[in-house]
Amino acid sequence: MSSSVTVRKVESPADYRAFFEFPWTLYKDDPYWTPPLLSMRRDLLDQKKSPSWEYMEGDYFAAWRGDKIVGTIAAYINPRHNEFHEEHIGWFGAFDVYDDQEAATALLNTAADWVRERGYDAIRGPQSFTTHEECGLLVDGFVRPILLMPYNAPYYQGLVENAGFTKAMDVYSFYADRDGIMNGKERKRIARLTERIMQRNKITIRPLDPKRKKAEFELFKEIYNAAWEKNWGFVPMTPRELDALVASLGQFVEPQLALFAEVDGKPAGFIMAVPDFNQLLQKVYPRPGVPEIASLLQILWHWKIRPSIDWIRIPLMGVKQEFRNMGVDASMYYHMTQAIVNHTNYQHSDSGWILENNENMVSIAKNLGTEIYKTHRFYEKRFK
Helix, strand or coil: CCCCEEEEECCCHHHHHHHHHHHHHHCCCCCCCCCCCHHHHHHHHCCCCCHHHHCCEEEEEEEEECCEEEEEEEEEECHHHHHHHCCCEEEEEEEEECCCHHHHHHHHHHHHHHHHCCCCCEEEECEECCCCCEECEEEECCCCCCCCCCCCCCCHHHHHHHCCCEEEEEEEEEEEEHHHHHCCCCHHHHHHHHHHHHHHHCEEEEECCHHHHHHHHHHHHHHHHHHHCCCCCCCCCCHHHHHHHHHHHHCCCCHHHEEEEEECCEEEEEEEEEECCHHHHHHHCCCCCCCHHHHHHHHHHHHHHCCCCCEEEEEEEEECHHHCCCCHHHHHHHHHHHHHHHCCCCCEEEEEEEECCCHHHHHHHHHCCCEEEEEEEEEEEECC
């Protein structure tokens, strides 16, 4: 290689532009990588506007060989995570790099040193920048990423592990096609069992009411934070984060694919499926130098005029603590898969992610005709 690697903090406008645009250079020949809208990436990285950066602190870094950028990383502290989980750790995210061990190690060491120098016990990641956004390193299932899930090339795993990071947790994504959902070997038995459980525990499932959309999303926000509070890595969303989530997903929601569960008339759980807009982003391929309005017009064509989305993702599901172990989760999941089958547009579904230690949901997903097709991994390096 022509020169040694140097890593420097992103401070100047020129450095920020190189950091911002690097994924388009890195993945230009990768058939699976799906570019975000430029506005999506700006919203993610802008520490003055992103609701998550209201309470986090961190810096961006880039690795260079001479005047060529060869990798990027962010190092940051999430005090809400540490308070909620009684940990004392930092994080890394926005990690992209060529198949270059020297560059990868330099970036990861820079992030680790940044966290260690502030007195923390470990660094974990990748996560950009909360569990509500893209997180985990893809270690199995190197195909096109689904909406709101990260993608990286296979060589990343070796680079991270060779830099001294070890596994902290795996999360699974489950796949099914229409035939697989309809003909799952356990589906008929699960249907009968679900009906009995719902009758015994007074569980009802209903779709979102589009005439009461604002009130329905307020109910969703209430359930979301309560339902996920005991999950590994989860941090309750702030009001601004919840508003941003509703604003981003609300424009895609189809009422029949957003279901509430009630137990004896009390709100108990929620599950939502959203169309995989990554299919459109891959077709349109938004990129620096192309006005975003041009990309948006093409997306509108493929979305409304000549629909071409046949994938759907179930990214959100949760049950309040007091209604767990009553079959609410299985009831919601069964009814959602049935709703997907009844929808004429969708041929493929992604359910994820699900923590590897959530044995109950892993079992339910498998019994309903889905199978693990991707694994993302959180890594960490401990200092003490």
